[in-house]
Amino acid sequence: MSSVIKVLIVDDEPDICYFLSRNLSKRGFITASSNTLAAAEKQLEMSTPDILLLDNHLPDGRGMDFAAKINDKYPELKIVMITSHDLPPDRAKAYSNGIDFFLAKPFTIDEINQVVDFFTNTR
Secondary structure (H helix, E strand, O other), rough: OOOOOOOEOOOOOOOHHHHHHHHHHHHEEEEEEEOOOHHHHHHHHHHOOOOOOOOOOEOOOEHHHHHHHHHHOOOOOOEEEOOOOHHHHHHHHHHOOOEEEEEEEEOOOHHHHHHHHHHHHOO
16 A cells, blocks of 8 residues: 555444454554544544445445435545445445445455455546
């Protein structure tokens, strides 16, 4: 990696945020996490990450709608939807709202690493 990659994790489950943050930090990524879309929006304004790992169902809204909202403002941001709602219509809507990759829960750390590595190597 030529520069350190920043990853923002947005999930309402603190254990998932901790798990992802810990594992990605061990690999040399800078991570931050939030449990709401409002907190995620504030973090984006302070420091734009390279990759956003985004749950779809959060206490203050849907990740898909948030992705559509932030896509124009942060066009270089790669958005990975991580959700337990994995039906074809969900995937279609996600991709039409600017999601770059869709990953169903439960996922493994290997799957996360593969997606993060893919986006890291295409920078």
